[in-house]
Amino acid sequence: QVQLVESGGGVVQPGRSLRLSCAASGFTFSSYGMHWVRQAPGKGLEWVAVIWYDGSNKYYADSVKGRFTISRDNAKNSLYLQMNSLRPEDTALYYCVRDPGGVGYFDFWGQGTRVTVSS
Amino acid sequence: DIQMTQSPSSLSASVGDRVTITCQASQDITNYLNWFQQKPGKAPKLLISDASNLETGVPSRFSGSGSGTDFTFTISSLQPEDIATYYCQQYDNLPPYTFGQGTKLEI
Numbered sequence: 001q002v003q004l005v006e007s008g009g010g011v012v013q014p015g016r017s018l019r020l021s022c023a024a025s026g027f028t029f030s031s032y033g034m035h036w037v038r039q040a041p042g043k044g045l046e047w048v049a050v051i052w053y054d055g056s057n058k059y060y061a062d063s064v065k066g067r068f069t070i071s072r073d074n075a076k077n078s079l080y081l082q083m084n085s086l087r088p089e090d091t092a093l094y095y096c097v098r099d100p101g102g103v104g105y106f107d108f109w110g111q112g113t114r115v116t117v118s119s
Numbered sequence: 120d121i122q123m124t125q126s127p128s129s130l131s132a133s134v135g136d137r138v139t140i141t142c143q144a145s146q147d148i149t150n151y152l153n154w155f156q157q158k159p160g161k162a163p164k165l166l167i168s169d170a171s172n173l174e175t176g177v178p179s180r181f182s183g184s185g186s187g188t189d190f191t192f193t194i195s196s197l198q199p200e201d202i203a204t205y206y207c208q209q210y211d212n213l214p215p216y217t218f219g220q221g222t223k224l225e226i
Contacts, residue, residue: 045155045218059215104209105168106165107174
């Protein structure tokens with residue numbers, strides 16, 4: 001069955017870095033676009049970044065552009081999010097999300113990994 | 120960026136009621152709209168894609184309609200297990216892919 005398992009979250013001070021990972025299984029990872037979507041505590045959903053199936057295109061929300069980098073390793077069936085210069089407003093549950101076409105069609109979500117940015 | 124305005128933000132209904140949630144886009148998105156259900160402590164689940172296409176395994180009491188800028192999500196007969204927060208999301212053209220603010224449904 002399809003599984004997306006996020007890891008790498010934790011508590012970090014403002015200005016520091018964190019790298020999230022998402023391990024995919026149960027489907028042909030290299031055929032799917034992948035996203036990160038986040039949800040601040042008690043708030044709604046915010047799209048963060050997308051990477052196409054082959055890594056050829058990447059897009060970011062304005063709120064993270066220049067600070068976050070999305071990447072993937074199709075040989076390892078893994079998705080990553082490098083988060084630099086973290087801010088308190090980046091505090092959220094970060095979901096790894098599958099997209100058959102890489103066009104914003106979020107057909108399967110992981111359970112999320114929590115990131116807290118606090119001094 | 121395309122803004123999505125979802126209403127109401129919260130809704131209280133009874134078992135068996137017909138429930139309707141609306142979502143309005145700030146510009147024409149054709150039918151590039153998804154509806155998600157998020158139960159407490161769980162990840163969102165895709166219920167409806169392309170404004171009206173019911174995903175496999177989703178009960179037929181859920182439906183969606185609309186095109187252009189105005190969209191509707193309906194539960195024809197509310198069940199206790201439908202308690203959740205519901206979100207619309209547009210995927211017209213390039214990112215950013217934006218969500219509505221959510222509708223918290225209570226019984």
